Structures are given as structure tokens and as C-alpha cells.
Amino acid sequence: MLDKLLKKHETYLFLIIIAYAVVVTSVNRSFMTFENLFDILRSGAGMGILAMGVLVALLSGGIDVSFTAVAISGGYIAVRVIMATGVDNLFAAFAISCSIGIVLGLINGLIISYFKLPTLIATLGTLNVFHGALTTFVGTESVNARQMPSCFVNFGSAKIITLVSEQGSKYGLSVFVIPLVAVIVLTWFILRFTMLGRGIYALGSNRESAKRAGFNITALQLFVYSYIGFLAGVMGVVFVSEVRWVNPVTLIGTELTVIAAVVIGGTKLTGGSGTILGTLLGVAIVTILYNTLVFLGLSAAWNNFFVGIIIIISIGITSYRNRIKNRKSLSFKT
């Protein structure tokens, strides 16, 4: 039992987090507080939602880098539409954002499955197309906190649990964890309990075999990319509510960080292998690093430095172990 645990990638990630927590707490006690924990959860919720989508894409043997453009399109358009129509309802916001997400995701899916384009390059293209289209056709007006419709503002500040700190200030666990948990459960359910999920694993594992087994490859791919689009739509609303200020040029540029988090979590780029727990741990590591280096007295300027090192080490270890395994079986697939 113990050595099976030691073999798992997730165990090491967990240990890294614990080690880091211990180090930071010894420097600054305020790391180990609920306030901090709630803060981390709130910041990481968005990335967590997107990471579930990236996980599904990687499992199917592909990759998607366009999701930030989809997220900001969904979020921004939802805000503008609500402002224009006055329907100040959070569910409407999600509906609008997610529908846009699904449509954009379908576009990705169609291009990839019909033209069989390499997924990295295709989605790099759509990232720019979606973003360009958003800014050119919808506009680049910012919407600031005063103008933001109340449904978003309320969503952003709502809390599930509210506690009072030693200094008397109130803090709480943001409502954002609800969509996060919902997305995690939904993804878990699809991957573990449906044929769709098995199909995604099969596709990523061995595309030709999946075809021969009777899986509909096109349908699977369309699902994968629209699912990411859907999740991006959810995240778009969360993002807009968190930041309480939205401009179509934000969020883009963070996609590679999300992918890095998923990969740190042990998901293989080649497909068919990856877990939800691993992904969540990867997101946790990245979020914690981004948010808490300040406890060590390091400014935010050091974020990328440490995240970069963690990525290199983590990927280095998994790749090297993989290489040793290949060498043992004399498989020369480099």
C-alpha cells in the first residue's frame, strides 16, 4: 500500500505543498490562517475551472490554448448584454457566457476534427481570432465597478461562511467555490462514469484503436472542445465578478500558466493519462506560489521565477522517469 502511494505523482505534489506550507509558516504565521486559505481558494477558483477543461483536452490527446479568449469573450459579452438589456440576473449571465463558450468551442472542435490540424497551432490561431474578433467587433470599452451590473458585484462579494478575524475585520469563503466544486464534480462524473469519458481516455490513449472499437471520434472531439468552451464561459463570469472591472484585453496571456499547472499535476501531453486530483494539486501549487510568496517577503515580481522552476523540476522528473522506463524496454521512441 505504501509503495503504491509512493509511486504516484500526486503524492509528491502533496508533499511539496506541505513542505512549502511548513517553510512559509515558520517565516510568517499568517500563512496558516483561514483568511489566507479562503483567499487562495478565491483566487484559484478561476484557474481551477479552466484547468478542468485543459485536463479533458489533454486527455483526449490534444491541447487548447484559446480558452482565455473564450472566457473573456463570454464574460465581457455577458456584462455588456446585461447592461444593455437590464436583465440583472446571475443565471442569465452564466447562460449567455456559457452559450458563447460552447459556440466558440465548437468552432475549435470543427476545425480540428474536420481538417485534422495540429491542435496547438490551430488553437493558437483561434486564440487570436476570437480575441481579435471580440475587440474589433464588440469593442474595447472598459466596464468599471460603478457600471458593473449588480448581479456580478454581488456574486463577487458573496460569501458562504463569514468569520471575524482577530483584528475584528470580517472575511469569508467566497461563493466562487460553488461553481468550482460543481465543475470538478461534473468533470469527475463525466470522466469516470460515462462512456463519453471512457471514449476520451481511449481517444487519447490510442486513436486508431478507439476508432476500431466503434467510438465516434468526431463526436468525441466536438464534445471535448465545446466542454472547454462551456467551462471557459463559467470562468468568464467568475473572473468578471472577481475583478469587478473588465476590459477585453485582460486575461489573455495566462493560458500557458494554466496548462503548466495541469502538466505539473502529472497529465501527459501525449494523451490518455491524467487525473483530476493531480490537476487540482497542480493548480493549488501555482495559485499558492502566486499568492503567498509575499509572506516570504518576496514581491509578486518573483512569481514566475518560482513557478518556472517548479515546472521545470516537475516535468523534468516525470519525463526522465518515462525515459528510463522506455530505455529498459528498449523502446526507441525518444
Add this chain to the structure above:
Amino acid sequence: MSDRKLLKIKDTKIWILAFIMIGVIFVLALVLSGKFLTLRNFQSMAYQFPEFGLLALAMTIAMITGGIDLSVIATANLTGIIAAIIMTNYVNAENAGNPAALLFVVLAIIAALVTAAACGLLNGVLISLVGVPPILATLGTMIFYSGIGMAVTKGIGVVGFPESFLEIGAGKLSLFPIPLLIFIGCALVISFILNKTSFGLKLCLVGANPTASLFSGINNKVVIINTYMITGLLAGISSIIMISRFNSAKVGYGDTYLLQAILVAVLGGIDPYGGYGKVSGVVMGIIILQVLQNAFTLFGFTPYAKGLIWGLMLILVMIINFVTSRYQERSKILRMKDQGVIE
């Protein structure tokens, strides 16, 4: 269809590209005549594109080996920052004219190139010795290098370079801007390496089939490491030109160049799966892009609108590649039938 003709489809692509390039310039000249067809405009383009062109060349080489280098821009930023720090710390307004200052400028440039090569070396080692897939390795190093740059500069630009250094970005030799000359030089060298040296051929073969190259006695590891070091060096040269032109070094310069570099490589005929690529194709792709970029600016497009067009072009070019490769498959089978190789 004769056989010569079939392989020439790849070469034909180069001719098609050349036609497109001339066609685009022609059309733009017609539409924008006054503002486009001036020596000043051409010269300004000739100042602007080399830094990007070098990055595109770097990306091309990585792609020919079947990989990709997402870290080229981060490498360029980092090396620029290092050169900038050296120069601003040792050279200021008073001693700028001093010959010792020139020494520091040279030192800064050398330091930049050494750092650039080191960045490339790390990539090469991760990919060939540790076995990390190129996308992931360069993703990690991209974040890491930009992290170093950020930690060192705290996001603030490093400014104030000596005149002698600024000459690189601003000067010219008779009609030709210095950056242009640097780019032409590098392009010629890379082209020479790829076409005429055994290293260049090995590079293509490793990209075409790394297992077969291993079994043929080629030392894959050495080839990959050298490849990424060259990539790094090109990024370093690019950064010298960039910071000289902007008179400052900052994290985040050139972020939009990443997509464009890949676009240009694919447009220029590079096979993203590796094994094939011609510098001439990439150069023409660079020119087409620069000319379009220039025209879009003259038309008043926002950077996002340009991004939209680059994205569309990338997808379109890949779709065209897909369609023509299907066509090539059919012709190949027809040809095999002609030769009696298969029934």
C-alpha cells in the same frame, strides 16, 4: 506525373510564396501608393522587421527538428535586460565618450549572447538529456526566464544606453539600416548551415525521424543541444537590436511575436512535424508579414485586429497545407502505379 515534378511541389510552394509576396506588395502599393511607396517607409520597415525576423528564424530551426521553442521571446527579453543592466551600471552620461565605455558596450553584448546561448543550452539539455517534450520544456523555461527578468527588473524598464550602442538600432550603412544587414547576415549563415553542412542535414534528419537518425549513427543529443543553442543565440542577437531600437529593456517586449513567428514558419513551408524547411520560404513569409503589418498600421488597424488576421491566416495556411498534402498523396499513389511499383 513525373517524379521530378512531384518533389518540386515542395519547391513549387516557394515559387508560389514568391508570387504571393510580390502580389501583396504590388496590391498594397496600388492601394496605398502615397504612404507606402516611399523610401522612408521601406526604410522604416527595414528597421522594424529584423528583430522579429531573427526570432522567426530561431523558431524555424527548432521546428525543423520536430520541436518548437516557446521560450525565444522570454530569452530575448532576459538577455536584453542583462545587457541593459551592464551598460547602465557602468556607462553614464559623463563617461559615454570614453573608450572604456565602448568596451563595456561590447562586454554587454557578449554577456547577452552568452546568456542567450546558456538559455538555449538549458532547453537543449532538458529536451535531449532529460527527455522532456519540446513544448513542455520551452513552456517551463519561458516562464522561468521571464520570471528571472521580472525578479531582476521588478517590471520597470531599464533605460539609458550610450550613443554607441544606439547606433546599432538606428544607424545605417549608406542606404541600408544596420538591423537589416545583421538580419541578412544571419539568414545567410543559417541558410548555409542548413543546406551545405553536415550538421544542417543532420538537423533535418533528426526532425524527420529521430529513431532512424539514432540508428544511423547520428548523435541526436548533440544535434538537439546545438540546435537550441543556435536558437538561443538568434534570440540574443534579436534582443540587442530590440533594446537598441527602444532604448530600453523590459519584460514583455515582443509577446505578440510568438504567434507571428509560428505563422511565418508555417507560411514559409516548415512542416510542424519536423524534417523540412527552407530559409528562403521563411524570409519571404517574414517579408509578407512585415509588409502586411505596415499596411495595417497605415490603415489604422488596432493590434487586436491584426491579431485576428494573423490567427485567420495561420488557420488558413494550415488548411491549405492539409488539402495539398491530400493531393500529394493521390499523386504519389498514381505515380507508384505508373512505375509498376504497385498495381
Add this chain to the structure above:
Amino acid sequence: MNDDFLIVDNVSKSYVGVHALKNVDLKISSGSIHCLVGENGSGKSTLIKAIAGVIPIDSGEIIINGKTYTHLHAIDSIREGIQVIYQDLSLFPNLTVAENISLIQMVEERKKFISWNEMEQIARRELDRIGIRLKVDDLVEDLSMANRQIVAIVRALTQDARLIVMDEPTTALTKGEIDSLFSLISDLKNNGISTLFVSHKLSEVLAISEKVAVLRDGMMVGDFETSDLDTNRLVFHMTGKEIVHSIFQYQGKKSGEPPLLELKDLTKKPNYSDINLSLFRGEILGITGLLGSGRTELALSLFGLNRPESGQIWIDGRFQTMRRPGDAIRAGISYLPEDRHSQGLFLQQSIGNNLIVTILSRILNKLRVISEKKKLESMNRYVRELRIKTPTLDTPAESLSGGNQQRVLFGKWLATDPKIFILDGPTVGIDIASKSEIHQLIKKLAQGGMGIIVISDEINEVFHNCNRILVMKNGRIAAEVDPQHTTEQELTDLVEKKNGVAS
């Protein structure tokens, strides 16, 4: 009585002007054991894929269970009871045994949700039915080749299969496992399940089948009763030609001559151990044995790709360490790999480039730059000497036939002037005419003084082309045989028997 389960009626299929199948007829009755043979390119895999519904046919009909299909889809074929086990087994390495076994059934039943219990139960039930013990939770990628084969077969059986098509199922099995497979096929027959067995191992074909269908160049030559056939007849139907065998004559070594290659106690667990052998100039040494006996692993060690743990390699009296192929090449060793397409050739590169890749350092001029003249000279020389059929030097290697591709590989290695040439499966998947030409070439090279090692599965091949044959078993050299003083049958028995006792 018409109890034909499957009728392929006048089926044709072309790929852009090339006929892969032309007016093919085939009848498979229930509970029969049928074999399909044909050379490479004869259309076997196309026919299989057509029956499986994985590719569409251009004309003709496929009648399964009395139902006529002009456009058969994979899911229809599966529902009608046709299961294909491809050579690569089509398993999902990242998934467990249970998942691999039950997945197709779930797809076929159009299930939306899965129950892990159900999958486990299905898997256990099916494994028990065959009487095999395997842990259903294991990942397939961790299983041995033979166990993977079992998973593939069990998977095929889960769906009330009526016809199981097996594409080259025995390549990775030991003799004992092949016997088990054959008795499984007999059991299937007794249960009314038919088997269509595709194989190039003619002895097996003749042993197990009741009928043999022969394809040549996309056309069905005939569907014969096995009792009417023998090996020569079968080869004649497959190729349309008679073959003549000639035995290799070794000139014998000069007295006192040191061995070209000597291996002393070479060991690399678990691949091979205590290998001692010598190879002299002009010899063609054969190494044969079942898969897993360590032959290729040994060859890879000689080529620098599988560093031995202990023991010594001596070449021409000098001690060598092989750390990478470059070392081996410099020492004078060339290796022609088993897998032509992924290990030997650069398929999309020109033939010219494929020919000179090993001698890049020799075609440089004074400035260390590639000399066009030297390059072309080398390329042309080997195209000429090996009679490679190609219109130009620029033709991509993938457009050549199997036999010509192999010649390119020979050319690339002969260009390095090797002293020792190791050939691993040199005529696998090559048409019979090219096969004998390659054998002639090998003999000629030996007569010129090269030391050659031929690693092969085919007893026939080593018997007629080597002056000495080593049989490897479980990583050791079990026997040394002189073809002049043994029969082919004795050699076959030596290879196939277990631990010195005939099975």
C-alpha cells in the same frame, strides 16, 4: 446446406486509381477455421478492414448472417458478430484489463453510463470462461506480449462473436502459447465460432486451418482445402513462381586467422547472459530462436544501443566498448534493423539522403562543407551497385517497394565499408523475388570477406543462407548447428522444443 456465416461477394476497393481489392469472393461457414494468406501488398489487410467495416468498399456486397450490406460500418460488423484482432492488438495501454475487455461491449450497447462493477464482472466472467487468470486491475501497458494477446482475444469473445479474425497472432508467442492459442481456436470451432487466421507462417497455416484463401495482387487466387496443399503448392499460389534454394558454401577460415568478432561472457540481464561466440571473415552466422530469446537485444548491444553489464566485445583482436551507434560504426559494425520504416528509413526524405546519412563525414570537402560532387558520386554508386529501382535520386523513400527500400538500407550501410554486418530480419515483408536477390547479395558480401550475422525467424532462411546457426533460448545460446549436417526439421524442433524436451 447454406450455413455460410460470411460471404464476400465480388468486392472491389481502390485507393485513388490503385486496386487494393479486385472482384474478391470469399465464403466462410459457421464453425470453420479458415486461413488467409498472401504476400505484402496482396490486399490482406484491406480485405480484413473491409470485413470489419472500418473502410468502405467501392463495389460488391458483404453478406453477414444472411443480411446484405453494401455500406458496412464498424458498429454493424461488430453487432453481427465479427471481431477483428489486429496485429497491433488495438488495446488501450493506459486503461486496465477490465476496461479493455468490456469497453467495446459498452460502446456497442450504446451505453451512456458505466458501472465499474459491471466492467469488472464482465472481465472476470470472460476470463474464467477461457480459464485464464489475469488481474483485471492491471494496466495493459504493464502486461507481457502474450498476456496482451489474451486480453485482445478475450475482448473479442465478449460479444458473442461468430467470426474472429486474427491478423498475424503468433508473431509474439512462444511455442507453448501458440499451442494454447490453437486449442482455443478449436474450442471456438466446437462452439460454432469461426476463425479467420491471417499469417505468413506457412507451417502454422497448414497445421491449423481447414481451408486456405490465397490473395495475390488484390485478387483471390482461390479458396483451397488445406488437405490439398503443401508448402510449395501454397508458395506457388501466392507468388505464381517456383523458388529454387541454394545452400551457402563457406570457404573456410585461413589457419591461425583471428576472429573478426568475438564475444566473451557477454551479459545483460534480463535480455541475455553468458554469450560466447566468434565470427570469422567470410562467414554468415545465423541466429535464430523464438521471440524473446534475446537475439535483437544482443544485436543492439553490438551496435551500441543496449550497453551490456559485463563481458567483452573484441573486434579484429581489439577490445571495444560500445556506448552509442557511432562507436559501433567506427569499429566497423553495421546494423540493419528489424523495423525498416521507423528505425531504418527516413521515409519522406529522398533516397539520395537516405543513402548518405551514414557517411556524412566522408563527403565533405576541404572547407568541411558538403561537396555536391562527392555526394552525388556516392549516391549514384550505390543505386547502381544495388540495382535500386528508382526514377531519380530525389524520390522520397516511402514511394519505393519493400524490396527496393531494403536495398536502400543495404546501400546506406555498405557505404560505411563495414567489416561486420548484422542483419535483423532482412527479408521480412519482402516479396519472394526480392527476397532471393537479397540472399544472393548477402552471400556475395560474405564471399568478399565481410563477416555477416543474420538474425531471423524463418528456419528456411537461416538454413539456406548460413554456414553456422546459433539457436538462442531465454537469453542463452542453446545450440550450434551446421546446416550441412542437419535437416531443417531438426533445426525447427530444436528451436521450438522446451528445455530440451520435445513438446
